[in-house]
Amino acid sequence: xxxxxxxxxxxxxxxxxxxxxxxxxxxxxxxxxxxxxxxxxxxxxxxxxxxxxxxxxxxxxxxxxxxxxxxxxxxxxxxxxxxxxxxxxxxxxxxxxxxxxxxxxxxxxxxxxxxxxxxxxxxxxxxxxxxxxxxxxxxxxxxxxxxxxxxxxxxxxxxxxxxxxxxx
Amino acid sequence: xxxxxxxxxxxxxxxxxxxxxxxxxxxxxxxxxxxxxxxxxxxxxxxxxxxxxxxxxxxxxxxxxxxxxxxxxxxxxxxxxxxxxxxxxxxxxxxxxxxxxxxxxxxxxxxxxxxxxxxxxxxxxxxxxxxxxxxxxxxxxxxxxxxxxxxxxxxxxxxxxxxxxxxxxxxxxxxxxxxxxxxxxxxxxxxxxxxxxxxxxxxxxxxxxxxxxxxxxxxxxxxxxxxxxxxxxxxxxxxxxxxxxxxxxxxxxxxxxxxxxxxxxxxxxxxxxxxxxxxxxxxxxxxxxxxxxxxxxxxxxxxxxxxxxxxxxxxxxxxxxxxxxxxxxxxxxxxxxxxxxxxxx
Numbered sequence: 269x270x271x272x273x274x275x276x277x278x279x280x281x282x283x284x285x286x287x288x289x290x291x292x293x294x295x296x297x298x299x300x301x302x303x304x305x306x307x308x309x310x311x312x313x314x315x316x317x318x319x320x321x322x323x324x325x326x327x328x329x330x331x332x333x334x335x336x337x338x339x340x341x342x343x344x345x346x347x348x349x350x351x352x353x354x355x356x357x358x359x360x361x362x363x364x365x366x367x368x369x370x371x372x373x374x375x376x377x378x379x380x381x382x383x384x385x386x387x388x389x390x391x392x393x394x395x396x397x398x399x400x401x402x403x404x405x406x407x408x409x410x411x412x413x414x415x416x417x418x419x420x421x422x423x424x425x426x427x428x429x430x431x432x433x434x435x436x
Numbered sequence: 437x438x439x440x441x442x443x444x445x446x447x448x449x450x451x452x453x454x455x456x457x458x459x460x461x462x463x464x465x466x467x468x469x470x471x472x473x474x475x476x477x478x479x480x481x482x483x484x485x486x487x488x489x490x491x492x493x494x495x496x497x498x499x500x501x502x503x504x505x506x507x508x509x510x511x512x513x514x515x516x517x518x519x520x521x522x523x524x525x526x527x528x529x530x531x532x533x534x535x536x537x538x539x540x541x542x543x544x545x546x547x548x549x550x551x552x553x554x555x556x557x558x559x560x561x562x563x564x565x566x567x568x569x570x571x572x573x574x575x576x577x578x579x580x581x582x583x584x585x586x587x588x589x590x591x592x593x594x595x596x597x598x599x600x601x602x603x604x605x606x607x608x609x610x611x612x613x614x615x616x617x618x619x620x621x622x623x624x625x626x627x628x629x630x631x632x633x634x635x636x637x638x639x640x641x642x643x644x645x646x647x648x649x650x651x652x653x654x655x656x657x658x659x660x661x662x663x664x665x666x667x668x669x670x671x672x673x674x675x676x677x678x679x680x681x682x683x684x685x686x687x688x689x690x691x692x693x694x695x696x697x698x699x700x701x702x703x704x705x706x707x708x709x710x711x712x713x714x715x716x717x718x719x720x721x722x723x724x725x726x727x728x729x730x731x732x733x734x735x736x737x738x739x740x741x742x743x744x745x746x747x748x749x750x751x752x753x754x755x756x757x758x759x760x761x762x763x764x765x766x767x768x769x770x771x772x773x774x775x776x777x778x779x780x781x
Contacts, residue, residue: 343745376745376746377745379693379712379713397610397635397636400654401610401636401654402712402747403503403549403594404565404592406452406470406501406519407500407501407519407546407547407565410500410501410519
């Protein structure tokens with residue numbers, strides 16, 4: 269099995285303990301404006317599972333808080349992610365998972381751009397173009413096999429950075 | 437100032453709407469959607485155009501999204517292009533009712549993105565993510581013969597459109613180019629490749645004369661191309677004895693995101709564009725621009741958030757002078773809107 273993996277021995281990073289939002293009184297007050305920020309977007313995608321490892325995108329350092337830009341007023345979100353290796357053939361699938369997660373979770377008003385970090389993938393231009401072509405994304409999501417794979421990767425997304433409770 | 441005035445909002449589709457296509461002569465609009473149906477819409481009465489109703493829903497023939505819908509020049513047939521890799525041909529009972537899928541054209545390897553009938557109605561073109569453009573001959577008894585499979589685009593082909601009078605086809609692609617296709621003794625060939633856009637070309641439309649094309653791209657610009665025939669007085673070189681197309685105007689700085697659709701009115705020459713920035717824009721040629729080789733176009737009207745916070749996927753001007761000021765738009769919100777261009781009093 270391991271011979272077929274694209275990246276058999278990925279570097280695993282520790283979950284950053286300090287990157288959780290501190291709950292404030294205002295967060296529970298509906299009368300206080302609570303704009304979407306990079307932390308919120310990071311929380312939405314950090315626990316998406318890698319397609320081939322039982323690890324999250326955060327653990328593989330694929331997604332990082334600093335590489336997310338949110339402009340709540342102009343309704344724009346830019347997520348840059350870092351494939352684990354420059355020839356990772358899973359890059360498009362990982363980007364698709366991030367897109368689907370944000371499609372399902374963010375308010376409809378947001379326009380989301382998803383890109384690999386500059387210089388981190390040999391097919392950067394091609395991957396970026398495909399991920400941001402909504403017609404091709406729509407067609408991909410009509411493929412039931414692909415949708416199933418995406419949904420598997422998204423099954424852990426709701427952990428939002430918390431450790432998974434080990435199953436037995 | 438000219439403005440676009442909302443005439444009607446048509447609700448019914450259950451998913452994003454991809455394209456709107458007007459009947460060639462009647463006040464009937466066809467729209468297609470991710471909900472796998474085509475809906476036909478018409479005003480509720482001949483005098484009141486503010487109330488529209490869905491007069492028919494064409495469904496059951498496609499298993500996936502219907503990306504494109506096109507009327508034959510007579511308006512007696514409709515063609516539908518689907519992500520299910522087939523093209524449907526629909527015929528009505530003659531009264532414009534009871535549409536039935538009478539033929540299914542197969543051959544493309546994957547999603548079909550666009551379908552278009554030639555001006556004479558004798559040819560049909562389709563294009564696909566499989567990078568090819570197919571030309572079909574329309575024969576009697578709902579028979580369609582594939583005349584040619586054109587494989588010169590290097591990527592996904594997004595749209596095909598015919599010259600309004602001649603059997604000249606244009607195709608727009610994810611490879612950032614537009615190609616012009618012509619026939620020479622039953623052989624179809626690429627007569628020109630139009631380069632200039634720096635990202636996917638999503639849409640294009642000819643002007644009424646067929647001498648100009650407007651194209652819309654993910655690079656957030658519109659380009660206007662002019663055809664220069666051999667021995668043209670401007671001295672533009674035509675190396676292969678073929679007409680060449682050159683950009684004579686680039687409209688940039690208007691749309692902030694991908695431009696998905698463009699429509700060039702055959703009635704009044706206005707250009708409408710629709711974008712992922714939620715806006716519809718209308719451009720007119722400046723009367724003061726005298727040089728036909730370097731015209732300028734100005735944005736004369738726009739609607740921000742024409743479909744709320746949603747992308748707008750398609751715009752289409754009414755094809756005849758009966759309602760030449762009507763513009764249909766469709767969006768990711770599943771809605772269809774009819775607008776009227778109101779000029780200065």
